[in-house]
Amino acid sequence: MLASILSTNNKRGEIHKGNQIFISQKFVKLLYHAKRISSTFNENHRKYVENHKKEFEELFYYILEFNENYVGAKKNGELLKSAFQSWQNHSIDELCSSFIGPTGSERKGLFELTSRGGAADFEFLGVKISRYRDYxxxxxxxxxxxxxxxxxxxxxxxxxxxxxxxx
Known part of the structure; x- marks a missing residue:
């Protein structure tokens, strides 16, 4: 799928890949709680993520497979794999922000790789992943x-x- 985006700096139309990834209910629930992990009103979010931490590994490889099949950012995929090798050594907070993006930011974390339109740089488990350009x-x-x-x-x-x- 291609998504056309008009560039504002040079008034020239650019074509960007438009990707749509399907996330199962299990992962949606995990990401829901991960986004709210820093909530001081409800500790259930943190407990849920701690009890389902292993699902981040499944989700990671699901996103990598999507990248290989549809996005094509192979170099970024290799960088992500090497960063993910030590994922169990990272805190729950860092793991959550790497997947969904930092709290209060427009960045989407790991989903920046699969998002529609022009990609942006993002940080995953302390490793900076530069944006993938698909010209x-x-x-x-x-x-x-x-x-x-x-x-x-x-x-x-x-x-x-x-x-x-x-x-």
């Missing part, structure tokens, strides 16, 4: 189909880019 040659885009899809997915318009400019 697809325009010759490959001539054979592509552009799909405008509504947020709900109920409506879509398909445009064959190979036929643009024809009468």
């Amino acid at each position: 697809t040659p325009s010759s490959l885009l001539k054979d592509a189909t552009l799909i405008h899809q509504s947020v709900t997915g109920l409506y879509e318009t398909r445009i064959d880019l190979g036929k643009l400019g024809e009468d």
Whole structure:
């Protein structure tokens, strides 16, 4: 899937990969509690994450597999694997912020790798992961189909880019 984003600095359209990852209910629940781990009102979030810490490993390899199959940031995947080798030595707080991003930040942590649009640098378990740039040659885009899809997915318009400019 490609997502077109208009660059504000040079007024030129750039094509970015648009990725959509499906997260199972088990991981959604883990991430829900991980995002709220620093809540002083409810200690149940921290207890849940501590009791399900092993699920971070499953989630990590699930995201890496998605990266290899759809995103294609192989160099970043290798950096992440080496950073993750010592994951059990890190605190719960650092593990949570590495997966979901620092509290109060727009960064998405590890999900920055799979997010739609232009990627950004992020830190994972103390290792800085630079943004992945996917500049697809325009010759490959001539054979592509552009799909405008509504947020709900109920409506879509398909445009064959190979036929643009024809009468």
